[in-house]
Amino acid sequence: MTLITCTKNKTQPQHLAQSSNLDSPPSSIQSQEKILTGDRATGALHLGHYVGSLQQRVQLQHQYQQTILVADMQGLTDNGHNPGKVSSNILNVVADYLAVGIDPNLTTICLQSAVPALAELSMYYANLVSISRLERNPTVKSEIQSKAFGRSIPAGFLTYPISQAADITAFGATLIPVGDDQLPMIEQTNEIVRKVNGIAGTPILRECKPLLSHVSRLPSTDGKSKMSKSMGNAILLSASDKDIRQAVRAMYTDPNHLRVEDPGQVEGNVVFTYLDAFCTDKAYVEALKTQYRAGGLGDGKTKAILESCLQEVIRPIRDRREELMADKAQLVAILKAGTEKARDDSSDVLNNVKSAFGLNLF
Known part of the structure; x- marks a missing residue:
């Protein structure tokens, strides 16, 4: 039996050219809107990521200033006891990005833990948010239940909406690609923005809005839950x-x-x-x-x-x-170049927030 292929005329990803200049910053984009997105570095990416976000990012990089965060610190919020799960997957995630067509000359790809402003902003913002407000966040509440933490919730996990607010505001992001389930995170970010602007007496931070995906979430292969490598119900982008x-x-x-x-x-x-x-x-x-x-x-x-x-x-x-993973030095160079740019991009926001809190003595 001859099978009819169902990918005819499909445009394949425009992969990173071998001659890409690693020192070149992303091209200048005319749009004033800035996008921040990213993934926790807890495993290689799969078809759920490809359909839900990666394809969209390839398109968005030609329209907006886009930063993609390899969220290793956020990955530790429920893997602090097993940090190797995070550190060993950082380059896996970067390779997945490049393999689907995300271009470091158009998109800033950076490492969360290597941008100091993100942790510092998180600390300042944490003083503006109560524990009860974090516990009321529907997204956090749902994930706490799914992970069966009970009352043994890692503090980092409970406070990750604060960390996300730091990520978003540090780069002046105004559009955040999310699904409906993440809308409470956008709401909480904007609450923090308004509080900081109130303290500063002037709008030093920009509010953001969601860029909702019109693509339905891809179910796991067993049809029971969302895709998860650990549960064996996902098809990886590296699958044989x-x-x-x-x-x-x-x-x-x-x-x-x-x-x-x-x-x-x-x-x-x-x-x-x-x-x-x-x-x-x-x-x-x-x-x-x-x-x-x-x-x-x-x-x-x-x-x-x-x-x-x-x-x-x-x-x-x-x-x-496979080509990319065979040259890990190139992956590190791409990530380092993007991270250095991210440090520069976030420095003004950090200084403005410190000034709002009166912490700019020198």
Whole structure:
């Protein structure tokens, strides 16, 4: 049986050219809006990140001044007992960024722990936020429950909305790409901004607004929760052909679709959710759905079609990623150059906040 590829005419990522000048700052962008986004350095990135944020960042870097933070300090908020999980994944995350087409000549890629202003601003802001306010934050409350902390909540985890506010304000970011679940974090950031501006008597910090994604969150391969490498229900951007095949074969479909001739349910069927996300031939996917609902289309065939699709999506990313990881010195140089720029970008904000608190004696 010849499979119809569902990635025809798909534009592949524009990968970082080998001749990129590592010392060049990101190109000047006319828009006054600034974007801050990033990821915790707790593991290599997966297809959920690719659909939910990475593709968008590749586009945004041509429209806005964009900073991407490798959030190693935030990664420690629930991994303080195992810091190696964070330190060992910093370059993995950077390689993933570059492999999908994020260009360090257009986007500032920096390391959170190496920008001192972020920790210092967090300390100042912490004095303006009560514990009860942090505990009321719906995003924090939900994550505390999902991680089953009980009352053994690491202080760093409870206060990470403050750290995020420091990250956002330090770079004067005005647009923050988030999902609906992160809107309370934007609200809390703006509360802090208003308090600092009130102390200063003038608007030294800018409020931000969310840039909501219109892409539905990609479910885990088992259909039970969000993707997680530790839970074995995610497909990494570095996945081998074998890894992809095994993940697709194990995907949750319709448990009542026992025979090929049985009518099947598309809603909640992970295979069709992934086809919607990755197959560019939408008419073909709709035809498959119609046939599946009517009966006469087996899960084996739909999974084979999806596997072929995902192999085409991941292969060039994986190959480029392997090239990048073979030259870790280049990755370090790119991260260092971006971090140095981030230090410069954040210095004025830090000085203004210190002045607002009367801490500018010298």
